[in-house]
Amino acid sequence: MTVAPLRAPTTLTTPWALLTGILGVGSALAAGDLVAGLVAPASSPFLVVGDRFVRLTPEWLKQAAIAAFGTGDKLALLTGMAVVLAVLAVLAGLAGRRRPGPGIAVVVATGAVALVTTTLAPTFRAVDLLAPLAALLVGTAVYAAVRAAAAGAARPARHGAGVSRRRALALAGGVAAGSLLAGAAGRLLAAAPATSGAAVALPPAPPAPSLPPDASLPGTPAWLTPSADFYRIDTALQVPRVDPAAWTLRLHGMVERELTLTLADLRSRRVVEAPVTMVCVSNPVGGTLVSNARFTGVRLADLLAEAGVRPGAEQLLSTSVDGFTTGTPVRVVTDGREALLAFGMNGAALPVEHGFPVRMVVPGLYGYVSGCKWITDIEVTTWAGATPYWAERGWAREGPVKTQSRIDTPAAGATVPSGRVAVAGTSWAPHVGITRVEVAVDGGAWVPARLGAEVGVDSWRMWRTEIELGPGEHTLSVRATDRTGTVQTGREQVSIPDGATGRHTVPVTAV
Template sequence: GVRQGFGGSAAAGDRASVTLPRPSSAAPALPRGVALDVPGLTPYLTPNRSFYRVDTALRVPDVPIDGYTLRIHGMVDREVELSFEELLSLPLVERRITLTCVSNPVGGRYAGNAAWLGIPVRDLLEEAGVRDGADAVKSTSADDMTIGTPLQALTDPDRDALVAVGMNGSPLPLEHGFPVRMVVPGLYGYVSATKWLVDLEVTRFADFKAYWSTRGYSVKAPIKTSSRIDVPRPFQRVRAGRVPVAGVAWAQHRGVRRVEVRVDGGAWDEARLADEDGIDTWRQWTWTWDARPGNHTLEVRATDATGEPQTADRAPVAPNGSTGWHSVNVTVT
């Protein structure tokens, strides 16, 4: 088993000594127009220090490299066990992927975009040999959190599901899962983003219950199309005239086709989108408002690349993600 504790420093020391290999498949160069120059707008890439963290660990698990093993078993032809060093010796890919927590409310901040380095999960499952009849992978963390992920999402050749070891060019931060975590584009974290990963069991959804599926959340949870206004801030006072309105929109693994803004329930007007990096990342947007004095409400909505618009219907975060249009109230003087 993996030796782990809480509040220790072994993992911190190990992390400082890790040199990540260069990826065999690097992320494509960032498009020139992927980031808009609007003061107050969320950065396109989220720095590690400000990336959101949502988990059940009251203290960050201390998972040192010495003795670390990732076990792959269950409905497979061959059980596979890999040390951290063996994982680093495999062909690594780098991909930019936006993660979103199911607990993100409308307009919330529990979303972030990073460059992840890791091994495609499908490669590891192919090495183990998945047997017929399996439809899920139960992943387990060093502190015994269990998460269930659809097998199809992990074996899809067009989806970059990763067993990740790096984040934005550095080893995973301790609080983001060092030494190893999962990253799966297009699925909320509670069904995909296991941190401090130690075990992958190929199985069937009918044969197990993951942590959150016993607490009122759906077993399967694709990320819903969402958009957010970052600028201006709620209840901000702005001067009359041309006012920049800007934010981010996401529809991971589908992509964002359009973002629209309206004022005081009026006609929708199309915003300008930043260049697209990929369908698994968010897009910044901006719109210029000819603001007149008074109290006003700004609203935003997005349409994904399939042509499906973001719903106006308000829904809470449970059981599978919030919905509704984000709005901010501002005063123009």
């Protein structure tokens, strides 16, 4: 009796090993995105891990990323994550060249990280586990199947390698095509906003006053920023998709009467429209992270009066549907300014990326303490009772916007004709107001500029002047004075912890 020799493990060629790892990890990503898009868009394993990375990243590293990539910091993060996954795919493939076990272990470990991270998300629900589970199971199964097919293709011809090779190639091609389609479908499903016709038609509000013709001036931005151009800065790697029919807002904590409002409840109250300039605390001196829009909504002060704020309350801890939190001083919201729960922007429903269906807008405060988007919960509490997202990372607690001004024309580095040169730009001190803007050339005397019309104390104000420039290189500087008499400081300070300071300067060359 003869015993057939045991077949030695089949060693894959490097190309087949790499392809096996890439298809295993790639199919896992695609399956996770597809299932997330179908049942819970916020549970995409790729984005959940990315969000966790953002939350754990030290503040100095975040600021370095913002300095290096600006508003492209999220794209840079996602690109970096894709590179890391590609490396893991390569490792999985190479680890499984002789035996499938080590490669499968890499795929399983990657899926396990997504599972654990999902459970740690601030808005975790049991249904969120479906996407990472699907990713783990599909990735493992695909890796094992492709690895087995590749092993068959690597055997000598007498074992039917020709047929096995064709089958392996067909399987690999099918998996690649299926993964691409599944991933694309998942992304499309996740990106589709849950809107309704009722959410688009805004309830009546007092008509907005007509805009003075000199609200904008030649060389300045438009006084009203189009919604598509309004700056967007938030922590969301994926814009939350909120069904307006299911949305509710809970107002609770240090109040006499807890309120739970639907969108219809909110829109049935007295509606106001207010022009508000919003500023990001990360905006550098002369930066563009500042915009102006007409917001439609209800006054926060009215809701707080209805709920009955108890003595000792200090902050409104607002929570977004994705778990992000802001802390807004109660005294600011109730001092008479148009602090809103806004559901409209520039005459239409809020765009999804700006907080649809409802966001908070508080004039005079940086967005990180006042601009909670996709808001779903407001807890009235004390400063000691809760610490919001950015305060945990060392940013200032209250965040009033600093008086600032910016030169928009001419642009930095521009070449201009010598002689009389028009200089124009923007200034802002929301809820305080701008009373004076001055321009200096090469550190010389300050020359007053003409101010555009003041449309509202909560909005920015345009300015313009003409100066004499001789041939050569020059530096233009600008400073603003607000209604309290405070002159914009020349002391330079970075954004952390409460906003950048300094005076915007622009180099130009006159010829």
